[in-house]
Amino acid sequence: MEYLFFTLKSALFDFSRNKSRTFLTSLGILIGVMAVVLLTAFGLGLRAYIEQQFEDLGTNLIRVVPGQILNESGGFRSSAGPGFGSIKFDEKDVRSLQRIRTLTSVVPVFTNTTTVEARSESKYTDIYMSNAEVFTVLNLKAEYGTLFTDLDNDKRAKVAVLAPNLAEDLFGSPQKAINEQIKIGKQSFKVIGVANSKGGGGFGGPDFDSFVYIPYKTGFIYNTNKEFIVLIGQARSENDMTKAIKEIERTLLKRYEEDEFSILRQDELISAISSIFSVINTVLVAIAAISLVVGGIGIMNIMYVSVTERIKEIGIRRALGARRNDILYQFLLESVILSLLGGIAGLFFSYLIVLFIQRFFPAYIDAGSVALAIGVSSAIGVIFGVFPAKKAADLSPIEAIRYE
Amino acid sequence: MIRVDTVWKEFEIDKGVVFTALKGISLAIKKGEFSSIIGPSGSGKSTLMHVIGLLDKPSRGSVYFNDIDASQLNDNEISKLRNEFVGFVFQQFNLIPKLTVKENILLPTIYSRRKLSFDPEKRSQTLMERFGIAEKADSYPNKISGGQQQRVAIARALIISPELVLADEPTGNLDSKTGQEIMKLLKELNKDEQVTIVIVTHEKEIAEQTNRQIQIVDGKIV
Numbered sequence: 262m263e264y265l266f267f268t269l270k271s272a273l274f275d276f277s278r279n280k281s282r283t284f285l286t287s288l289g290i291l292i293g294v295m296a297v298v299l300l301t302a303f304g305l306g307l308r309a310y311i312e313q314q315f316e317d318l319g320t321n322l323i324r325v326v327p328g329q330i331l332n333e334s335g336g337f338r339s340s341a342g343p344g345f346g347s348i349k350f351d352e353k354d355v356r357s358l359q360r361i362r363t364l365t366s367v368v369p370v371f372t373n374t375t376t377v378e379a380r381s382e383s384k385y386t387d388i389y390m391s392n393a394e395v396f397t398v399l400n401l402k403a404e405y406g407t408l409f410t411d412l413d414n415d416k417r418a419k420v421a422v423l424a425p426n427l428a429e430d431l432f433g434s435p436q437k438a439i440n441e442q443i444k445i446g447k448q449s450f451k452v453i454g455v456a457n458s459k460g461g462g463g464f465g466g467p468d469f470d471s472f473v474y475i476p477y478k479t480g481f482i483y484n485t486n487k488e489f490i491v492l493i494g495q496a497r498s499e500n501d502m503t504k505a506i507k508e509i510e511r512t513l514l515k516r517y518e519e520d521e522f523s524i525l526r527q528d529e530l531i532s533a534i535s536s537i538f539s540v541i542n543t544v545l546v547a548i549a550a551i552s553l554v555v556g557g558i559g560i561m562n563i564m565y566v567s568v569t570e571r572i573k574e575i576g577i578r579r580a581l582g583a584r585r586n587d588i589l590y591q592f593l594l595e596s597v598i599l600s601l602l603g604g605i606a607g608l609f610f611s612y613l614i615v616l617f618i619q620r621f622f623p624a625y626i627d628a629g630s631v632a633l634a635i636g637v638s639s640a641i642g643v644i645f646g647v648f649p650a651k652k653a654a655d656l657s658p659i660e661a662i663r664y665e
Numbered sequence: 666m667i668r669v670d671t672v673w674k675e676f677e678i679d680k681g682v683v684f685t686a687l688k689g690i691s692l693a694i695k696k697g698e699f700s701s702i703i704g705p706s707g708s709g710k711s712t713l714m715h716v717i718g719l720l721d722k723p724s725r726g727s728v729y730f731n732d733i734d735a736s737q738l739n740d741n742e743i744s745k746l747r748n749e750f751v752g753f754v755f756q757q758f759n760l761i762p763k764l765t766v767k768e769n770i771l772l773p774t775i776y777s778r779r780k781l782s783f784d785p786e787k788r789s790q791t792l793m794e795r796f797g798i799a800e801k802a803d804s805y806p807n808k809i810s811g812g813q814q815q816r817v818a819i820a821r822a823l824i825i826s827p828e829l830v831l832a833d834e835p836t837g838n839l840d841s842k843t844g845q846e847i848m849k850l851l852k853e854l855n856k857d858e859q860v861t862i863v864i865v866t867h868e869k870e871i872a873e874q875t876n877r878q879i880q881i882v883d884g885k886i887v
Contacts, residue, residue, distance in 0.1 A: 267768065267772070271764065275763070576759075579720075580753050580759075581776060582747045582749070584740065659721040
């Protein structure tokens, strides 16, 4: 205990006497730790953000799309496989999927990107053609007015539900949009409701807040082949997911070949996207880690200087009975403290930066990053301190004490 | 207590050029002795002291500590012996500048692996009071006089109660009055507490104050 106290004290004294040297040496580790911790925080934030986005889109969703999208291992295919886009789902498929008991909703979707005109404004955006259940499945509610119903769909009513941003762009505010007319192509639609905000639109994802929702049967005006680009099924519960997927597969196989359609679980999609981002993030963190090595070399350099400056002291300590290992540990402890100081300071500044960034983006520092920063900076102290410390320990006592 | 048995020490000062500092020296130091090794500079007296103090290894021959052959010991065992058996006092005091007076005195105790038979704090206090440096306990070495620094060094050498105190030109960096005070202190330690003391010096006046003079010239005892 006393031993540690003396060693610590002599180390800290040296640092306080060489403040700028200590600062500059620790700065290398500080920057390295900051780079690694911040990039990890961004990666974690990005994953949380993506997961939140998907969560907002609804839970227990199963998407059925034409063609092969995912490869066997769950990643995205690098190119469209055989049969990609060769089939299109139609109302017959919708009806057969609706017979599956584990699915509470089946939502056919066709989208078209076109210009939507109001009295004075117009906007180029996505038209989302679907049935009334789309609102439950996607967690959409009417902020103003009402949503369209299955009856509207069957009647091919020319009604539209606007997403909030679009309503604002076209009419100045969501409230003003209600009961107004919009023109999609040559057809006029009555705005019966404005949906709540979904966020999104970042990272190239769909911008749900600028959509126009119309009943799909009305939409056959634009969708003359009466086909759907995706069928979204919602399972009764998470436990029913696997069963529902099996049944969807069995149903569709009656009509299509195995490689003509893909069934995507929302959660699998998230993990596929997450895995791509985590690979990118890992590469970035690895690159940032190089700066830690550079910082470690800085520490090694300074420790060599420190050993040379203190040869006499080493000689005195040896004359008083210090063993080789006592000297080794003394210098190792110093390099670990030096490195750890940088690591902790790096962690602290990263924390401040993350606090600031959190206003815009859900980046966060997890316990793993903290442990890693502390662990890695201690390890660097040991790895890069061991050679200078060994040099100090290996000095012959007599030469050390005679050194001037 | 200490027996030096035909010790030779050679240094290779250049390629192929060997300087022989000690030429088969044999001597014995008994417990409680107050002796001096005297000789001109370059005579080998400092080398002899380093060999006796286990800071340096002889090229040939052995040094026995209570019949333990030091040449048979490994580095850890030698460190232990240096720590417990020998106390050094140097010409340049050799205090560690970043430690206080008290911490300098306590330094040997932190390198001691055995359980100490005394309370280091109390013993350091006793020594400081006895040497008149108690009020400097928390001062740093560069803030006290040379005489005080040498007293600190002697206190440090005594903290573990070593069997032997080796003093290398202990008065060399002090004015004659202060030097005389240090000599008086060493004499008292020998007389009152039977501390075995060996002083290395080139000054006849210093050597004459000891009970036994070992004269070295050209690596040999004369």
